[in-house]
Amino acid sequence: MSALYIHIPLCLSRCFYCDFYSTTGLDKKELLLDGICKEINLRKDYLKGETIHTIYFGGGTPSLLLAKEIERVLGEVFKTFDCRPEEITLEANPDDLSSDYIQSLRKTPINRISIGIQSFQDSDLKQMNRRHTASQAINAVRACQSAGLDNISIDLIYGLPNQTLKQWEKNLQIAVDLQVPHISAYHLTYEKGTEFFKKWKRGNISPVEESLSETMFNKLRTILKENGLQQYEISNFAKPGMKSKHNSSYWNDVPYIGLGPSAHSYNGISRQWNVSDINIYLEAIEKGTLFYETEELDKNTRYNDFIITSLRTMAGIEVALMKFKFGDKLSTYCLQNAKTFIDRHLLELKEGRLYLTEKGIFISDGIMAELLWVD
DSSP states (O other): EEEEEEEEESSSSTTOOOOSEEEETTTTTTHHHHHHHHHHHHHHTTTTTTTEEEEEEESGGGGSSSSHHHHHHHHHHHHHHHHEEEEEEEEEGGGGGGHHHHHHHTTTTTOOOEEEEEEEEEEEEHHHTTSOOHHHHHHHHHHHHHTTTTOOEEEEEEEOOOHHHHHHHHHHHHHHHOHHHOEEEOOOOOOSSSHHHHHHHTTSOOOOOHHHHHHHHHHHHHHHTTOOOOEEETTEEOTTTTOOOHHHHHHTOOOOEEESSOOEEOOSEEEEEEEEEEHHHHHHHHOOOOOEEEOOOOHHHHHHHHHHHHHBTTTOOEHHHHHHHOOOOOHHHHHHHHHHHHHTTTOOOOOOTEEHHHHHHHTTHHHHHSOOOOO
């Protein structure tokens, strides 16, 4: 079992929080699609015959692709790999989701839509440099539902400069009123190189206070739980049966292949990532080669990955599995370092699993750091 990610690094404008590789403008779209189709064949042996069970178009802005372009890429995928996909997701901007576009998607194998809403407040959208409005966001969700494309996830961001708790609560209320079955909610981070990072360093904006961040996070968990969305990973909430199968692959150590500029791949023993430059990527593909870097994963690195991905989920760390995978030394190290957090009720060891507690979830990064092996 494996997963496939297709990176479409095309955007019409650059959001101020985003540090993913992308390029503005569509002049290279056709060349990009040619390149991805050629890469599919160049990478046909990477998964060693594993069956692909999820496919994800991410970006960038994959909704800039026409339905026929999506079908072209998927046709090459189905021809080259053993594919039995349970879930095929397309990330989309709200303003791309016209009724006509949604109807065209319904004729493709796409069966899940992930809408980058980020906020239902026009003031938030403007300061993030999003190209849609609040009303377009609401209309996009409703249009998908009306067309029968109801396996919908939406992205929201909180902790924005000057954002109030009341505004965040309003965003959450609109989301639950729309009855979307999956919500991914992320606290704003000031990633180096982004416009928000530059504004922060210039003193034009300030991060929200930690106490407000914690209150916003707790409000997120409470409101969504009250409305039937279960938290299954730190930033992800779903109604029963509606978890993201693709993203769960990353957290459950499933091999995956990434296609397109900057896309990452993982086969259990190494990680690869394509060059984050569409021109260099296309030049290499044209020569019948790939331009990527590789990191071979030793046992300690794989242990660290296991800790980070497992502890992010509500399933936690299965201690017996950790011991089987990494041996007595590393599993003992983990449990010894965890004891301090267990005593402080930030971690809980129950029925052979190590979990973050309600208190521990908000400071999860710091807890994980203490469990990682440092050479």
